[in-house]
Each structure stands twice: as C-alpha cells, then as structure tokens.
Amino acid sequence: ILNVEQSPQSLHVQEGDSTNFTCSFPSSNFYALHWYRWETAKSPKALFVMTLNGDEKKKGRISATLNTKEGYSYLYIKGSQPEDSATYLCAHIPDTGNQFYFGTGTSLTVIP
Amino acid sequence: NAGVTQTPKFRILKIGQSMTLQCTQDMNHNYMYWYRQDPGMGLKLIYYSVGAGITDKGEVPNGYNVSRSTTEDFPLRLELAAPSQTSVYFCASRVTTGSGNTIYFGEGSWLTVV
Numbered sequence: 001i002l003n004v005e006q007s008p009q010s011l012h013v014q015e016g017d018s019t020n021f022t023c024s025f026p027s028s029n030f031y032a033l034h035w036y037r038w039e040t041a042k043s044p045k046a047l048f049v050m051t052l053n054g055d056e057k058k059k060g061r062i063s064a065t066l067n068t069k070e071g072y073s074y075l076y077i078k079g080s081q082p083e084d085s086a087t088y089l090c091a092h093i094p095d096t097g098n099q100f101y102f103g104t105g106t107s108l109t110v111i112p
Numbered sequence: 113n114a115g116v117t118q119t120p121k122f123r124i125l126k127i128g129q130s131m132t133l134q135c136t137q138d139m140n141h142n143y144m145y146w147y148r149q150d151p152g153m154g155l156k157l158i159y160y161s162v163g164a165g166i167t168d169k170g171e172v173p174n175g176y177n178v179s180r181s182t183t184e185d186f187p188l189r190l191e192l193a194a195p196s197q198t199s200v201y202f203c204a205s206r207v208t209t210g211s212g213n214t215i216y217f218g219e220g221s222w223l224t225v226v
Binding site: 009034036042043044045046049089091098099100101102103104105 | 143
C-alpha cells in the first residue's frame with residue numbers, strides 16, 4: 001500500500017481568489033500521476049495525466065505541476081468560480097501500472 | 113455511450129445477508145476496478161482485473177469476492193454483510209496500462225448494512 005496524501009483536506013475561498021493544493025506520493029516508485037475532479041453526487045472525472053518530472057499541464061484556469069524527484073504535484077486554480085467547487089483527487093500509479101492509489105482529496109468550496 | 117454502469121444505486125442489507133453489486137462497461141476496456149469510499153478516507157481499492165478470467169486483490173479485499181468471466185462485466189460479491197461494509201462503492205475501468213489512460217468511474221452504489 002502506497003501512501004498518497006493531499007492537503008489541505010478542505011478549503012473555502014472567495015470567488016475570484018486563486019488557490020492551490022498539494023498531492024504527495026512516494027518518489028521512489030513512480031509511473032504516472034493523475035488528477036480527478038469529483039463533483040457531489042457524481043463520479044470522478046479525469047483532469048490531468050502527468051508522467052514526467054517537470055510536467056506542467058493546463059486546462060482553462062486550472063493547471064498542475066509535477067515533481068517526481070521529491071514526490072509532489074500541485075494543482076492551481078486561477079480566479080476561482082463557484083462551479084469549481086468540487087473535491088479534487090490525485091491518484092499515484094506506481095511502476096507496475098496496474099493499480100491507482102488515491103489520496104483523500106481536497107474539498108474546494110468557492111463562495112460567491 | 114453508457115460508459116460504466118453500476119447497479120443497484122442504493123441498497124440496504126441486514127447483517128449476514130449477501131448481495132452482488134453489478135458493474136458493466138461498454139468501452140471494451142480490459143482493466144476494471146472496484147473501490148470503496150468511506151467518509152474522510154478517500155478511495156480504497158478492493159479488487160481489480162486486468163482482463164477476462166484474471167482478478168487480483170487490492171488494499172481492502174476481505175469480505176468481498178469478484179469474478180471476471182467477460183470483458184464487459186465485473187461483479188462484486190459481498191458475503192455475510194457486516195456494518196463495516198457500509199460504504200459507497202465505485203466500479204471503474206480503463207483501456208490499458210498506458211500512463212495516459214485514465215480511469216472511467218461508474219456513478220456509485222450506496223450500501224448500508226444494518
């Protein structure tokens with residue numbers, strides 16, 4: 001079992017604020033890192049797939065970076081909107097490539 | 113395109129009863145997974161399958177069984193239900209081990225054991 005940790009556990013921000021959160025994973029055993037967005041009463045949907053140290057991905061106002069040497073990834077949201085409210089999950093895939101190990105998620109609430 | 117379909121969506125079981133959570137996907141994915149999600153605990157892998165006829169244990173397999181007789185279906189069996197199995201269960205699939213291939217989740221099954 002590989003520990004994947006996310007922080008903070010929850011976050012409340014005002015509309016228009018920018019925010020970021022962290023996913024930490026074991027750096028010794030790495031294949032890929034995925035970010036998922038999980039809205040209440042729905043199923044998680046993929047945001048980003050990251051595989052190489054130094055990867056940066058962007059989708060609209062959301063971006064992510066990856067540091068495989070130190071075992072962390074950051075997710076950034078610029079100018080948060082109420083529709084960004086969701087739980088953001090990261091998943092670490094070790095070098096077998098078969099299993100996904102999910103963090104507990106960061107719950108983001110954007111207050112209008 | 114249906115994607116990953118789970119049934120039932122909600123179920124209440126009595127302690128000691130058995131049931132099967134059904135999962136089917138129509139994307140011809142070879143990898144399928146069952147996760148459970150407990151409050152504040154994130155998603156924990158119960159069982160997974162890399163193809164028809166092949167299954168393997170995940171992090172929390174005790175109290176569950178699976179089978180994979182076809183590519184499409186991956187049912188999860190609960191034998192002798194216990195209150196500790198009260199949870200939300202997610203079935204998921206992906207096409208291959210390629211790093212770029214993400215997981216597709218079903219809508220979840222809410223199970224309460226009383």
